[in-house]
Amino acid sequence: MAEMREGEEEMEEDTQKGKYLTFLLDKEVYAIEIKYVTEIIGFQPITEVPELPDYIKGIINLRGKIIPVMDVRLRFKKQPAEYNDRTCIIVIDVQNISVGLIVDNVSEVLSISDDSIVPPPEISRGTENRYIKAIGKVENDVKLILDCNKLLSDKDVENLDHVNVS
Amino acid sequence: MSKYENETLLELFIFETLELITQLENIALESEYGNAIGEKINEIFRIVHTIKSSASMMNFDNIASLSHSLEDVFYYIRENEPKNVNYSVLTDIVLRGADFIKNAINQFQAGHESIQDVSVIVREINEFLALLKNNDTPIYPQSGNAFSLNNEGLSKTYDDSGKNRFKALIFFEDGCEMENIRAFNVLHSLEKTAEIIGYSPKDIVENPKSAEVIRKNGFKVEFFSELAIDDVKTVLSEVIFLKELKLELVDPPSTDRNPAGDNNNDQESSRSTVKQSMISVSVSKLDKLMDLVGELVISQAMVIQNPELEGLNLDSFYKASNQLQKLTNELQDTVMSMRMVPLSATFRKMQRVVRDMEKKLNKKIKLEIIGGETEVDKNIIEHLSDPLIHLIRNAADHGIEPVEERAGKGKPATGKITLEARNEGGDVWIFVKDDGRGMDKKSILQKAKQKGLIKKPENELTEREIFSFIFMPGFSTKEEITEFSGRGVGMDVVIKNIEKIGGNVQIDSIYGIGTTVSIKIPLTLAIIDGMKVRVGKSVYVIPITSIKESSKVQESAIIRDEANNSEMVMLRDTCCQVIRLHDFFKVKSDTVNLTEGVIVVVESEGRLACLFADELMGVQQVVVKALPGFIKKVQGISGCTVMGNGSVSLIIDVPGMMNTS
Numbered sequence: 001m002a003e004m005r006e007g008e009e010e011m012e013e014d015t016q017k018g019k020y021l022t023f024l025l026d027k028e029v030y031a032i033e034i035k036y037v038t039e040i041i042g043f044q045p046i047t048e049v050p051e052l053p054d055y056i057k058g059i060i061n062l063r064g065k066i067i068p069v070m071d072v073r074l075r076f077k078k079q080p081a082e083y084n085d086r087t088c089i090i091v092i093d094v095q096n097i098s099v100g101l102i103v104d105n106v107s108e109v110l111s112i113s114d115d116s117i118v119p120p121p122e123i124s125r126g127t128e129n130r131y132i133k134a135i136g137k138v139e140n141d142v143k144l145i146l147d148c149n150k151l152l153s154d155k156d157v158e159n160l161d162h163v164n165v166s
Numbered sequence: 167m168s169k170y171e172n173e174t175l176l177e178l179f180i181f182e183t184l185e186l187i188t189q190l191e192n193i194a195l196e197s198e199y200g201n202a203i204g205e206k207i208n209e210i211f212r213i214v215h216t217i218k219s220s221a222s223m224m225n226f227d228n229i230a231s232l233s234h235s236l237e238d239v240f241y242y243i244r245e246n247e248p249k250n251v252n253y254s255v256l257t258d259i260v261l262r263g264a265d266f267i268k269n270a271i272n273q274f275q276a277g278h279e280s281i282q283d284v285s286v287i288v289r290e291i292n293e294f295l296a297l298l299k300n301n302d303t304p305i306y307p308q309s310g311n312a313f314s315l316n317n318e319g320l321s322k323t324y325d326d327s328g329k330n331r332f333k334a335l336i337f338f339e340d341g342c343e344m345e346n347i348r349a350f351n352v353l354h355s356l357e358k359t360a361e362i363i364g365y366s367p368k369d370i371v372e373n374p375k376s377a378e379v380i381r382k383n384g385f386k387v388e389f390f391s392e393l394a395i396d397d398v399k400t401v402l403s404e405v406i407f408l409k410e411l412k413l414e415l416v417d418p419p420s421t422d423r424n425p426a427g428d429n430n431n432d433q434e435s436s437r438s439t440v441k442q443s444m445i446s447v448s449v450s451k452l453d454k455l456m457d458l459v460g461e462l463v464i465s466q467a468m469v470i471q472n473p474e475l476e477g478l479n480l481d482s483f484y485k486a487s488n489q490l491q492k493l494t495n496e497l498q499d500t501v502m503s504m505r506m507v508p509l510s511a512t513f514r515k516m517q518r519v520v521r522d523m524e525k526k527l528n529k530k531i532k533l534e535i536i537g538g539e540t541e542v543d544k545n546i547i548e549h550l551s552d553p554l555i556h557l558i559r560n561a562a563d564h565g566i567e568p569v570e571e572r573a574g575k576g577k578p579a580t581g582k583i584t585l586e587a588r589n590e591g592g593d594v595w596i597f598v599k600d601d602g603r604g605m606d607k608k609s610i611l612q613k614a615k616q617k618g619l620i621k622k623p624e625n626e627l628t629e630r631e632i633f634s635f636i637f638m639p640g641f642s643t644k645e646e647i648t649e650f651s652g653r654g655v656g657m658d659v660v661i662k663n664i665e666k667i668g669g670n671v672q673i674d675s676i677y678g679i680g681t682t683v684s685i686k687i688p689l690t691l692a693i694i695d696g697m698k699v700r701v702g703k704s705v706y707v708i709p710i711t712s713i714k715e716s717s718k719v720q721e722s723a724i725i726r727d728e729a730n731n732s733e734m735v736m737l738r739d740t741c742c743q744v745i746r747l748h749d750f751f752k753v754k755s756d757t758v759n760l761t762e763g764v765i766v767v768v769e770s771e772g773r774l775a776c777l778f779a780d781e782l783m784g785v786q787q788v789v790v791k792a793l794p795g796f797i798k799k800v801q802g803i804s805g806c807t808v809m810g811n812g813s814v815s816l817i818i819d820v821p822g823m824m825n826t827s
Binding site: 045047048049050051052056059060061063064066067068097098099152 | 460750752801806
């Protein structure tokens with residue numbers, strides 16, 4: 001089944017271009033490219049695994065496949081929020097690693113044309129900026145487009161810690 | 167490596183050649199023990215020939231030329247049946263050649279061009295062949311003459327022992343055209359099962375006009391085959407556009423042939439049919455299948471034990487679900503059995519190890535293999551070979567005495583190492599037994615004392631505990647260091663490897679008589695029996711194999727060591743450390759008082775520990791899954807599993823946990 005999905009993905013490469021899934025964390029709207037998204041599932045009980053960074057909440061069983069889940073709030077050093085029935089897990093697949101992202105809630109799939117996407121501002125040395133690949137403008141709103149690779153890479157975590165210490 | 171455009175071809179070549187090399191080694195070793203090659207010569211010839219042709223197809227010239235010269239030797243042996251063959255030297259040469267090819271293949275796998283110089287080995291092989299020719303005094307000169315006569319008459323000669331000689335006349339359908347090519351196809355399909363002696367017209371490939379001749383006179387072919395006439399007929403009748411087939415047996419096999427030979431032929435032909443019914447499947451596909459079956463078992467439990475069914479009267483549902491359960495169990499067994507591989511291949515590798523040791527150490531050693539047909543999961547076999555090599559080397563080096571010493575003790579000059587495997591319940595036992603000098607308890611104790619390994623009074627140590635000191639890293643009582651053993655590395659590697667696959671090792675030894683190392687390994691790794699324990703809200707699985715017992719503790723049995731902040735529990739006469747699972751995994755639990763919860767006594771490397779959990783939740787078969795790659799190795803966790811209700815539980819890695827706490 002996975003192969004089929006991949007095949008479809010390739011075929012749909014064109015139709016997926018410029019489409020973004022947006023979700024909410026606090027008041028900000030974030031967006032991730034739709035090609036990374038495998039599926040969206042409701043919140044489900046997580047098995048805790050010791051010795052992991054706090055933002056990795058543990059592992060879940062996704063139809064027999066064990067995947068880690070990451071609380072994006074904690075990843076961005078935001079205040080943790082209680083999980084409720086609006087809490088969603090977005091399953092993304094980056095370089096063949098499946099990871100679940102816990103977000104406050106999923107809003108919609110948007111088309112953002114390339115010319116309304118601008119690079120993130122350089123001035124802000126805030127921690128969030130590291131994961132923001134670009135900023136998309138849709139009408140009067142601003143969507144923060146996430147860099148999925150950086151979201152998962154551990155090297156970045158070290159850098160992040162470093163930044164925080166200094 | 168643009169040269170090898172077809173990577174899969176290379177992969178196939180490597181796979182096939184390695185397999186053939188192993189076969190070749192085994193036959194060579196057998197022939198050395200039996201001091202004769204006999205029937206096996208044809209198999210050797212086939213192997214060497216296959217290696218040669220596939221190597222030259224892949225443009226690996228050095229392998230091709232090496233196997234070519236080997237082929238020459240075996241060709242000579244097969245055709246002339248020389249009597250004074252030194253099989254020991256022959257085996258040496260074959261093994262050296264095999265090593266060379268293995269090295270070359272390793273280099274290909276690493277992506278290098280093989281740069282080894284083949285000329286030395288080839289020269290040696292040729293010298294051996296020359297020697298063979300000089301020494302050769304044929305016992306049956308007549309058969310030698312007959313051979314040369316035959317040689318003139320036919321395009322090819324073969325030893326026809328045990329085979330039927332057939333003559334076939336084939337007519338193709340009118341107007342099918344290109345009869346010569348079709349005739350060639352016939353030859354080709356015959357080659358698989360028969361040895362072609364001759365055919366007419368001869369020039370079918372080169373001369374298109376031969377088609378005309380075949381149309382008129384038919385295509386005549388003579389061949390030897392092990393098959394019976396009916397089988398040959400079936401083979402030939404599959405030829406496309408066949409109009410008429412006349413098949414006759416030329417001279418039926420003489421009835422006075424020795425029965426032993428006939429038996430061999432029977433075996434051979436039955437084996438060749440077995441071979442055809444086998445296919446090789448990549449392990450990853452089997453793994454996938456295994457995963458799916460695991461999923462199936464879980465989802466079945468989810469359906470049948472669904473809480474929504476409670477209180478309903480569903481007779482036919484339960485009947486149907488019982489049926490389903492039966493089928494899934496059977497499916498699970500079948501998939502498991504597909505992954506099972508007999509130990510014999512691994513065991514036979516040890517023949518080679520023993521032979522090498524024998525030559526290097528100048529001792530006489532015989533390896534006896536019992537129960538090679540015992541089957542073990544493929545994943546486990548892969549981890550078994552290294553520990554076994556270590557143990558066998560140890561036995562040969564430290565255990566078996568030199569010939570003179572054995573004579574002095576009144577033991578037979580040839581030392582014996584027994585490698586035995588057998589099934590016992592859900593486990594497989596492997597024994598490595600030698601009849602050598604045995605282990606000296608005193609010197610082990612002394613050494614252990616020097617190294618400060620003894621943790622309790624000497625007189626309380628059991629024999630097995632003393633012997634198990636040799637599994638400690640850096641422990642070697644052997645004073646001098648040999649090429650093979652005595653460096654103190656090895657035995658601890660053995661135990662690590664065995665524990666990695668969920669097994670354990672015991673040693674029994676009687677000084678002066680011999681040593682037995684017993685290895686217990688589980689049949690499979692993919693599905694284990696586990697004890698579920700609850701800690702707070704989490705459920706963990708402890709592998710049953712490492713559990714010794716579980717019990718409640720009395721307040722009086724608890725010993726608290728405030729200074730080291732550790733707790734211990736007295737269990738009958740032994741005192742063992744408590745590992746609180748809620749502390750170890752940092753989970754919240756309301757049960758903190760040792761007397762309220764339950765302790766599970768686990769054992770690893772002969773050490774005991776008590777795992778403290780809230781409660782036991784029963785034994786269950788669990789399907790072991792690795793933690794997702796994104797999460798790095800976690801201390802004390804060996805994997806995870808999906809429970810019947812769909813939740814994920816962590817499987818506790820007992821040795822790992824004991825080493826960290």
